[in-house]
Amino acid sequence: MQIPENTYNIIIIGGGPIGIACALEAEKKGLSYLILEKGCLVNSLYHYPTNMTFFSTSEKLELNNIPFISNNPKPGKREALEYYRRIASNNHININLFEKVTSVTTRSENEHLVKTSKREYVAQNVVVATGFYDIPNYLNIPGEDLPKVDHYYNDPHYYATQKTVVVGASNSAVDAALEIYRKGGDVTMVVRKPEIGKRVKYWVRPDILNRIEEGSIKVHFNSFLSRITDDEVEINTPEGQVTIENDFVLLLTGYRPNFDFLKDMGIRLSEDGRKIPEYDEETMETNIKGIYLAGVICGGVETHKWFIENSRVHAEMIMEHISKTKKDDN
Known part of the structure; x- marks a missing residue:
C-alpha cells in the first residue's frame, strides 16, 4: 500500500x-x-x-x-x-x-x-x-502596552545612559540589571519578594547583591509595579507608593x-x-x-x-x- x-x-x-x-x-x-x-x-x-x-x-x-x-x-x-x-x-x-x-x-x-x-x-x-x-507572564497593569515596555531583553547597549526599571529577581532579570548598569544605565529593580531569587546562577548572585548593597543598582523589595506612563513608573512599596522618572521598563517576570x-x-x-x-x-x-x-x-x-x-x-x-x-x- x-x-x-x-x-x-x-x-x-x-x-x-x-x-x-x-x-x-x-x-x-x-x-x-x-x-x-x-x-x-x-x-x-x-x-x-x-x-x-x-x-x-x-x-x-x-x-x-x-x-x-x-x-x-x-x-x-x-x-x-x-x-x-x-x-x-x-x-x-x-x-x-x-x-x-x-x-x-x-x-x-x-x-x-x-x-x-x-x-x-x-x-x-x-x-x-x-x-x-x-x-510572557503579563502584569496586566496600565501602560504595559507602551512602546517603552518589553518582556524580552536582548542587549545592554540599547539602554546605555537610560533610566531603566527591571521587574523580576530571577536569572534573566539579574543578568539584565547587571549588564545595563555596566553599560552606564541607571537601573532600578522591582522585586515582589523580600530578596533576590535563590536560583540565580551561583556565580552571579553575589555580584548583584554587592551592587545593591553599594547602591550602584537600586531595588525595591516586597514591591510591585502598578502603573507605567510615558516618562514615569509607579511602584507600590511597603512604605507607600513611589513615583520615579523612567525611560524603559523590562518586565522579566517569566x-x-x-x-x-x-x-x-x-x-x-x-x-x-x-x-x-x-x-x-x-x-x-x-x-x-x-x-x-x-x-x-x-x-x-x-x-x-x-x-x-x-x-x-x-x-x-x-x-x-x-x-x-x-x-x-x-
Whole structure:
C-alpha cells in the first residue's frame, strides 16, 4: 500500500534542542519523522539575550553523545547556536522552519491530523516539545502596552545612559540589571519578594547583591509595579507608593507554555494551579494515545524543573515506546 504524502510515524512540534534530540532518536529506531518549527532553528535559544551564559556545563547540553566543545566552563548563546545548528545540518535533520502548527486533531488511536500555517500532515504519533518562552507572564497593569515596555531583553547597549526599571529577581532579570548598569544605565529593580531569587546562577548572585548593597543598582523589595506612563513608573512599596522618572521598563517576570494549545488537543492539565499536563512518567505519553510531551513543557507553570540537561532523556523514552508499540501492532 502506498503511503500518502505528508504522512509520518512521528510529527515533532518544536525545533529546539529537545525536538532535535527526539529526531535523532527517531532516526536510530528507523521511524519516519518531521520537525515543525514556527521560527528559526532552536528559535527560543536564538531569542535569548545576546550575552546569555548557560547554567549547565557544555557536556550536559550535548545531544546523542556528540561533543560540545566550549572555550569556557559555561558555554554561551553563540556557542550553543553553532552546536545545535551543526548537529541539525550534519545529521540532515528533517525539519520545516517558519511553519507554525495551528492544531492537532486526533482522528483515531493511530492517526493525528496536524494543521500548520502552510499545509496538513498525518502522523501516527505527535511529540510536543514547544518549550515555554513564547508567552510572557503579563502584569496586566496600565501602560504595559507602551512602546517603552518589553518582556524580552536582548542587549545592554540599547539602554546605555537610560533610566531603566527591571521587574523580576530571577536569572534573566539579574543578568539584565547587571549588564545595563555596566553599560552606564541607571537601573532600578522591582522585586515582589523580600530578596533576590535563590536560583540565580551561583556565580552571579553575589555580584548583584554587592551592587545593591553599594547602591550602584537600586531595588525595591516586597514591591510591585502598578502603573507605567510615558516618562514615569509607579511602584507600590511597603512604605507607600513611589513615583520615579523612567525611560524603559523590562518586565522579566517569566514565561509560560501555551496551555490553550495543549487543552485544544485534549491533554488534561492539573487543576491545582500548576497546570501540569497529564503524562506517563515512564513513556511520556499523555492521556491522548500517541501524543507525547518532551522537555520543559512537562512542568506546567513550574518552568524551572525541566531544562536541556535533565530532559534529554525524554527523547529516548518516547522513541523506545513508539518503536515497541509499532512492533506490537505489527
